[in-house]
Amino acid sequence: MTHTVMTGLENLKTNPPGYLKGKRLGLLANPASVDKTFTPSLEIINRLFPGQLTALFAPQHGFYAEKQDNMIESDHGIEPGLNIPVFSLYSETRIPTPQMFDKIDTLIVDIQDVGTRVYTFIYTISHCIEMAAKLKKTVVILDRPNPIGGLQVEGNILDPDYASFVGRFPIPMRHGLTVGEISQFFNREFDLGCDLKIIPMKGWKRSMYWQDTGLVWLPPSPNLPTPLSCMVYPGQVIFEGTNISEGRGTTLPFEQFGAPFLDTGAIGQIASKKIKGAFLRPINFEPTSGKWQQQVCRGFHIHITSRKEFRPYLASLLLMQLILKFHPDGFEFKLPPYEYEYELMPIDLILGSRDIREKITRMEDLTALETHWQEGVAQFIALSKNYYLYT
Numbered sequence: 001m002t003h004t005v006m007t008g009l010e011n012l013k014t015n016p017p018g019y020l021k022g023k024r025l026g027l028l029a030n031p032a033s034v035d036k037t038f039t040p041s042l043e044i045i046n047r048l049f050p051g052q053l054t055a056l057f058a059p060q061h062g063f064y065a066e067k068q069d070n071m072i073e074s075d076h077g078i079e080p081g082l083n084i085p086v087f088s089l090y091s092e093t094r095i096p097t098p099q100m101f102d103k104i105d106t107l108i109v110d111i112q113d114v115g116t117r118v119y120t121f122i123y124t125i126s127h128c129i130e131m132a133a134k135l136k137k138t139v140v141i142l143d144r145p146n147p148i149g150g151l152q153v154e155g156n157i158l159d160p161d162y163a164s165f166v167g168r169f170p171i172p173m174r175h176g177l178t179v180g181e182i183s184q185f186f187n188r189e190f191d192l193g194c195d196l197k198i199i200p201m202k203g204w205k206r207s208m209y210w211q212d213t214g215l216v217w218l219p220p221s222p223n224l225p226t227p228l229s230c231m232v233y234p235g236q237v238i239f240e241g242t243n244i245s246e247g248r249g250t251t252l253p254f255e256q257f258g259a260p261f262l263d264t265g266a267i268g269q270i271a272s273k274k275i276k277g278a279f280l281r282p283i284n285f286e287p288t289s290g291k292w293q294q295q296v297c298r299g300f301h302i303h304i305t306s307r308k309e310f311r312p313y314l315a316s317l318l319l320m321q322l323i324l325k326f327h328p329d330g331f332e333f334k335l336p337p338y339e340y341e342y343e344l345m346p347i348d349l350i351l352g353s354r355d356i357r358e359k360i361t362r363m364e365d366l367t368a369l370e371t372h373w374q375e376g377v378a379q380f381i382a383l384s385k386n387y388y389l390y391t
Contacts, residue, residue, distance in 0.1 A: 004214035006202040008142030008180065009033070009041050009110050016048045017199070020140070025049060026104035028057040028089075028128060031064060032220040033110040041110040041142070046082065053082060055103040059111060059124045060090040061221045090120070094165055094340070095127045098135060106138040112220040113179040115146040116234045117158065118166040118350055120339070121220070122179065126168060126186045133194035140197045143180035143389065145213050147230045150176050150206030150390065154234065155313045156369070157376035158352030165339045167352045172377055173313045174234040177384055178204070184387045200389050209307060223253040232302050235316030241347030243332040244323060245297050249287030256285055257319075258299015260292060261330035267322045268300065274318050274367070277310030279303045314370060321360045333357070 006014075013035060025045065033041040046053050056063060062074035063086050074088045087100045101107075107128055111121050125141070132139045155173030163169070169190055175182060180198040187196045210217055210227035219225045224233060229252070236254040239246040244262075247253040258264075264282040271280055280300040287293050300319075304310050324331045338346030348354045359366065 005145060005204045005208070007035070007144050007215070008199040008201055009035050009044065009144075011199050011202060012142055013044055013048065017140075017197075019138075019197075020049055020052075020106060020108075023049075023052060023105040023138075024054045024103065025052045026055040026057055026101070026107040027053060028059065028107060028109045028111060028125070029063070030059060030061065030111065030220065032112040032218040034218060036215070038216075041108075042079070042082075045108060054084055055100065056084060056086040057096065057100070057107070057128070058086055058088045058090070060120045062088065062090070066222075089124050089127070094124065096131045098131070101131055101135050101137055104137065106140060107132055108140045108142065109179075109183075110142040110144075111179055112144050112218070113146065113182070114220065114224060114230045114233060115148045115174060115176065116230075116237065117155070117171055117173045117175060117352065118237055119233075120165055122182055122186075123165055123168045125179070125183055126192065129183060129187050129194040129196060130192045133192050136195075138195045138197065139183075140199060141180045141183050142199050143178050143201050145201065145204050145208065145210060145215070146176065146178050147210035147217070147227050148174065148234070149209050149307075150178065150388075152176060153377050153381055154311055155377070156351070156353055156356060156373040157380060159355075162344060162348050162352050162354070164341045164344070164349045166349055172373070172380055173352070175384070176206075176381075177387065178389065181384070181387045181389055185384055188387075189383065198389065204390050206388075206390055223248055225253065226255075228304065229254045231304055231307065231310075232312050232316075235312035235314070236302070238313075238316050238320060238347065238350050241334055241338065241345070241350045242320065243291060243334065244320075245287055245291040245299070247285070247287075248291070249289035249293060250285050252285075252301065256283060256299060256301045258283070258285065258297035259323075259327075259330065260295050260297055261327055262298040262323065263326050264298050264300065266326050267319070270322055271319055275315045277304060277306035277308065278315060279305055311370070314366065317356070317360065317366050317369065321363065321366055324360065325363060
């Protein structure tokens with residue numbers, strides 16, 4: 001059954017809060033920041049509070065989400081309609097400067113997150129929260145759904161030694177929080193100290209995936225084109241730290257993966273017995289950009305058959321280990337840099353741990369990993385429940 005969820009933006013539109021009147025407003029947004037009629041939050045806020053928008057801010061991929069890949073920076077610019085600055089927070093800096101915030105009293109955040117630790121938007125927001133606290137500014141978050149639900153939490157807690165822009169705080173790979181909830185979590189648990197307000201959704205429940213919300217999916221970044229790509233992303237993103245194509249440069253990024261040297265028969269036979277809730281369909285594909293560009297890759301398309309049973313992170317760790325087992329000479333971990341870290345291995349930053357890479361390469365039984373990280377997950381859930389805004 002499909003419900004209709006009212007996003008924080010819709011809530012703002014229906015009940016504009018008095019505390020925003022007369023304030024100089026900034027807006028952190030991108031093309032997914034729209035209401036149910038596809039009207040951008042920029043237009044809605046300008047209509048509700050005419051003349052108050054004084055600066056715009058853009059996360060990774062740019063204000064118009066045109067930049068494809070990691071470490072492809074977007075420039076600062078001017079928004080032509082309002083003639084106000086657009087500050088890129090994925091440029092020479094990923095942290096807003098005091099000068100950027102000089103122009104505003106309150107920052108409104110309308111960003112669609114995807115529920116995975118390595119997705120950089122939540123850290124852009126956290127840096128904004130931290131800078132706002134230092135400068136005695138307010139941050140208002142217009143909440144949006146976690147597209148992969150609010151019940152399933154999976155993966156190891158990030159080891160602080162491997163903190164980076166793809167993992168600033170010790171949280172699991174799949175965190176189960178909305179953007180408003182995780183922002184409150186960061187603000188309070190890590191003493192960021194911001195005057196932070198959340199404008200909540202209406203009608204969202206923790207059991208909902210995107211497909212249950214009645215909302216139209218707009219890609220928050222170029223390589224998450226569908227709700228299905230978000231559902232496999234907490235696992236498939238690990239292949240960014242390897243020479244295996246994670247499907248960038250194809251029509252099914254993250255849903256398909258492979259390399260020219262893959263033996264899909266041998267890998268598929270074992271993987272199909274170990275991975276629950278998904279069917280791995282052997283395919284050939286040819287990326288138009290990125291890894292193995294214009295070369296035929298053999299690999300798999302992941303079809304989720306039970307979202308309750310499917311564990312995307314564990315599934316992809318198992319697949320990585322099988323590829324390493326059958327192709328020790330072909331498979332490679334990528335070397336730095338990755339997301340502005342020039343020394344640590346990209347795979348360790350993504351996994352938030354060196355230990356897991358070592359277990360994979362030693363061919364240890366990875367199903368034991370779930371038991372190993374369960375204690376950390378249980379502690380995280382107990383803590384994060386304090387920030388739940390929805391049942």
